[in-house]
Amino acid sequence: MEPTIHLAGEGLSSAEAAARLATDGANVLPEPRRRSLARRFVGELVHFFAIMLWVAGGLALGAGLPQLGVAIFAVVVINAVFALAQETRADRAAARLRSMLPTRVTVRRDGRRRIIEAAEVVVGDLLLLVSGDRVPADAQLVTGNRLLIDTSMLTGESVATTVQDGGALHAGTFLVEGEARAVVLATGHRTRLAAIARLSTATPKPVTPLTRGLRQVVRVIAAIAVGVGALFLTISLLIGRPLEDGFVFAIGVTVALVPEALLPTVTLSLAWGAEQMARRQILVRNLEAVETLGSTTFICTDKTGTLTRNEMVVVEAWTPEGTITVDGPGYDPVADVVSGVAAREAGAHLALAATRCSTGYAHVVDGQWRAHGDPMEAAIDAFARRLGIDTDDDRRQHRAQRRFPFDPRTRRMAVHVDGAALVKGAPDTVLPLCRPSETADEAVATMTSRGLRVLAVAEGAVREPASGPVEEVGGVLQLVGLLGLEDQPRDDVTPALAACRRAGIHVAMVTGDHPATARAVADAVGLRHPESPVIAGADLPSDERVLASTLDHDGIVVARVTPEDKLRIARALRSRGHVVAMTGDGVNDAPALHEADIGVAMGRSGTDVAREAADLVLLDDAFSSIVAGVEQGRATFVNIRRFLTYHLTDNVAELTPFVVWALSGGQFPLALGVLQILALDLGTDTLSAVALGAEPPARHLLEGPPVRGRLLNGTVLRRSFGLLGPVVALATMSAFLVSLIVAGWTPGSAFPSGDALRSASGAAFMTVVLAQTANAFACRSSTRRPDQLGWLTNRLLIPAASVELLFSFVVLLVVPIALVLGHAAPPVAGWLVALLSAPLVLAVDAVDKRVRAGRAEASPAAYDLMTTPTRPAPRNQPR
Numbered sequence: 001m002e003p004t005i006h007l008a009g010e011g012l013s014s015a016e017a018a019a020r021l022a023t024d025g026a027n028v029l030p031e032p033r034r035r036s037l038a039r040r041f042v043g044e045l046v047h048f049f050a051i052m053l054w055v056a057g058g059l060a061l062g063a064g065l066p067q068l069g070v071a072i073f074a075v076v077v078i079n080a081v082f083a084l085a086q087e088t089r090a091d092r093a094a095a096r097l098r099s100m101l102p103t104r105v106t107v108r109r110d111g112r113r114r115i116i117e118a119a120e121v122v123v124g125d126l127l128l129l130v131s132g133d134r135v136p137a138d139a140q141l142v143t144g145n146r147l148l149i150d151t152s153m154l155t156g157e158s159v160a161t162t163v164q165d166g167g168a169l170h171a172g173t174f175l176v177e178g179e180a181r182a183v184v185l186a187t188g189h190r191t192r193l194a195a196i197a198r199l200s201t202a203t204p205k206p207v208t209p210l211t212r213g214l215r216q217v218v219r220v221i222a223a224i225a226v227g228v229g230a231l232f233l234t235i236s237l238l239i240g241r242p243l244e245d246g247f248v249f250a251i252g253v254t255v256a257l258v259p260e261a262l263l264p265t266v267t268l269s270l271a272w273g274a275e276q277m278a279r280r281q282i283l284v285r286n287l288e289a290v291e292t293l294g295s296t297t298f299i300c301t302d303k304t305g306t307l308t309r310n311e312m313v314v315v316e317a318w319t320p321e322g323t324i325t326v327d328g329p330g331y332d333p334v335a336d337v338v339s340g341v342a343a344r345e346a347g348a349h350l351a352l353a354a355t356r357c358s359t360g361y362a363h364v365v366d367g368q369w370r371a372h373g374d375p376m377e378a379a380i381d382a383f384a385r386r387l388g389i390d391t392d393d394d395r396r397q398h399r400a401q402r403r404f405p406f407d408p409r410t411r412r413m414a415v416h417v418d419g420a421a422l423v424k425g426a427p428d429t430v431l432p433l434c435r436p437s438e439t440a441d442e443a444v445a446t447m448t449s450r451g452l453r454v455l456a457v458a459e460g461a462v463r464e465p466a467s468g469p470v471e472e473v474g475g476v477l478q479l480v481g482l483l484g485l486e487d488q489p490r491d492d493v494t495p496a497l498a499a500c501r502r503a504g505i506h507v508a509m510v511t512g513d514h515p516a517t518a519r520a521v522a523d524a525v526g527l528r529h530p531e532s533p534v535i536a537g538a539d540l541p542s543d544e545r546v547l548a549s550t551l552d553h554d555g556i557v558v559a560r561v562t563p564e565d566k567l568r569i570a571r572a573l574r575s576r577g578h579v580v581a582m583t584g585d586g587v588n589d590a591p592a593l594h595e596a597d598i599g600v601a602m603g604r605s606g607t608d609v610a611r612e613a614a615d616l617v618l619l620d621d622a623f624s625s626i627v628a629g630v631e632q633g634r635a636t637f638v639n640i641r642r643f644l645t646y647h648l649t650d651n652v653a654e655l656t657p658f659v660v661w662a663l664s665g666g667q668f669p670l671a672l673g674v675l676q677i678l679a680l681d682l683g684t685d686t687l688s689a690v691a692l693g694a695e696p697p698a699r700h701l702l703e704g705p706p707v708r709g710r711l712l713n714g715t716v717l718r719r720s721f722g723l724l725g726p727v728v729a730l731a732t733m734s735a736f737l738v739s740l741i742v743a744g745w746t747p748g749s750a751f752p753s754g755d756a757l758r759s760a761s762g763a764a765f766m767t768v769v770l771a772q773t774a775n776a777f778a779c780r781s782s783t784r785r786p787d788q789l790g791w792l793t794n795r796l797l798i799p800a801a802s803v804e805l806l807f808s809f810v811v812l813l814v815v816p817i818a819l820v821l822g823h824a825a826p827p828v829a830g831w832l833v834a835l836l837s838a839p840l841v842l843a844v845d846a847v848d849k850r851v852r853a854g855r856a857e858a859s860p861a862a863y864d865l866m867t868t869p870t871r872p873a874p875r876n877q878p879r
């Protein structure tokens with residue numbers, strides 16, 4: 001049976017409240033479903049690339065190579081621990097501030113006022129709310145006095161609204177002004193606030209572009225590894241080797257081709273990108289979001305707090321004596337005021353009348369001027385201070401004898417101060433009470449056309465006996481003046497929007513504000529094109545295809561949207577092939593933040609529910625930070641291609657000894673063993689690859705649309721398998737062969753002794769190390785030589801290469817380790833070839849880049865996809 005709800009009276013008894021609390025449960029928001037730490041760790045161990053490494057490790061164990069198998073397993077576990085640590089760190093930094101509901105609230109129980117925990121509020125409780133209180137549950141207003149409600153976190157509407165008796169109050173909103181008595185209708189998970197939060201988990205998060213790209217890389221590498229392994233098994237059988245030996249050998253080849261270091265390199269590169277974004281005031285909650293932001297093609301941005309400062313400011317005042325313009329952000333009493341002498345005096349009178357007709361004001365909190373009460377009235381108070389008026393002193397000396405609160409029907413309010421009646425409200429309700437003035441009417445039209453919110457202020461003498469706020473005024477009111485207010489755009493928004501257009505990114509405004517306000521702000525910051533439509537959420541097409549077509553335009557403005565509208569918008573744009581970034585700060589934004597490819601929440605003004613649904617959090621709430629993140633994201637994508645080229649080049653060099661062995665029918669000895677290859681992959685390649693992943697963003701990254709191609713594009717494949725890989729492989733086999741010849745071996749003769757073979761293998765090992773060190777510098781760009789880039793501009797690469805060289809000398813010269821790996825210090829001739837391999841790689845790379853540059857000279861628009869991945873390369877330029 002439904003509980004009886006009384007819309008007036010003394011509220012509930014303690015016994016009845018306790019019974020309802022036991023039945024309905026505590027008034028708390030449902031906790032978001034989060035995987036346990038153990039499940040998240042397991043998830044890092046079983047994704048697509050990790051599974052391939054588990055299989056490779058298992059094959060190594062089955063082939064009698066326990067050291068190799070254990071090493072591969074260790075790589076997977078270490079990478080999982082690192083990725084989990086990064087995610088946990090982001091969760092701590094995001095600091096879930098579950099403050100959407102107040103901790104304590106005043107109710108009426110047992111016939112008296114009581115302060116209780118908000119979690120103890122139940123259906124039927126009579127709430128007693130005053131200015132500054134947050135509403136703890138969904139309720140129905142019984143009586144309200146001067147009531148003004150901030151609903152922005154639920155609706156996106158930046159202007160506080162009024163609620164009439166019998167109207168609805170929703171959990172999470174708060175009273176800007178006035179007081180209220182309201183009866184609770186729903187608590188906890190039954191509230192509107194909880195319903196919106198649940199939309200955020202209704203669908204799984206979209207697969208990121210990076211995940212799709214890495215899956216493609218893994219499929220290609222896995223196919224190559226398995227195919228080559230099967231080929232070598234066949235060759236082993238054809239040359240007469242036992243099946244067991246051939247199987248072990250084939251598994252060794254297959255495992256050797258798996259780039260074990262690629263997984264940690266990708267993770268470390270994303271972590272580096274996350275660190276760089278943190279320096280740009282962007283908190284990364286999901287590592288893959290680093291690259292996803294760089295792939296963004298459509299940004300749906302909120303208005304309040306992102307494009308604007310979320311601070312109402314009086315920017316213009318009209319008086320019969322002239323106009324006053326004000327230039328200054330926020331509520332600070334210092335600003336540039338331009339006016340004539342007469343207009344300034346009239347403006348002071350206007351400011352005094354408006355502040356006396358207000359209850360909100362500006363005050364200092366933690367060294368900064370903030371709004372207390374209605375932000376609009378705080379802006380009026382700041383305007384008065386900017387004209388040199390001590391409003392604190394004026395309030396003490398001129399107190400209102402009577403106050404008539406804002407009436408939503410007449411849209412005005414009035415006070416009696418020192419025998420004068422002061423009226424403040426919408427121009428269309430105040431001006432008819434004043435003497436006609438064409439000049440005032442023109443001023444109102446001019447201000448509203450610029451998107452300003454206009455207030456009219458009038459005065460008159462109080463007439464007795466008093467019967468109402470207007471009827472008490474003797475005769476016609478005198479118009480004191482007009483105030484034009486706006487939520488000023490952020491200074492960095494216009495250039496940031498211009499950068500988005502250059503980067504081929506469409507931008508739309510999606511807001512809960514009024515269409516006229518949204519249009520004015522969009523025009524002011526340069527978001528909207530002259531032909532761009534302004535659409536109300538209620539007018540969005542119901543057909544999903546038509547909706548997608550309607551929205552897919554740069555500069556479009558969608559106003560008065562609901563949470564469901566924003567969710568549809570995100571889905572519609574994604575259906576058009578866009579990578580969608582959605583910004584938001586309120587609970588109403590959370591479902592769309594979850595649905596978008598990249599959800600961007602506000603750090604300063606954002607709610608906890610929005611942060612929880614987002615991938616990134618803007619710590620400074622600035623739209624320009626999104627653009628900085630896009631640049632870093634694009635750089636991360638290009639860097640992954642850089643170290644992918646580097647890894648694949650190494651794989652070509654490591655595979656070549658097996659190819660030579662197979663082609664010789666087993667008559668030519670193996671230059672490198674499986675454990676040596678593992679040492680190269682994990683010990684001498686990883687740090688340089690990570691350094692390539694931290695390559696600074698190139699200069700024209702934001703000139704043109706994002707790269708939508710694959711990680712394994714033509715440039716990567718050509719440079720890895722057609723140029724740098726063969727050069728490193730040739731140098732490696734040359735060092736091995738020269739060392740064998742010096743030891744007295746000739747082709748066709750019996751294999752040399754163990755020491756000679758180990759020394760030759762050591763020469764091959766060091767050749768790969770030194771050639772790959774040079775290759776790391778060559779992979780920094782596919783068009784520019786290292787000396788053109790600057791040898792020291794990547795501050796991590798030289799230290800990384802130094803550590804790797806030190807590691808290679810240790811595993812080569814420390815005898816016990818060298819014996820396990822199967823090599824020894826090379827002869828002098830082997831050292832000479834190894835040392836020459838580094839300049840050989842750089843020379844071949846320089847010649848290739850010069851040839852390519854010559855072919856592209858006729859096309860000044862030629863772009864290097866390894867350094868400026870912002871537009872497709874011309875057809876005459878190799879990709």
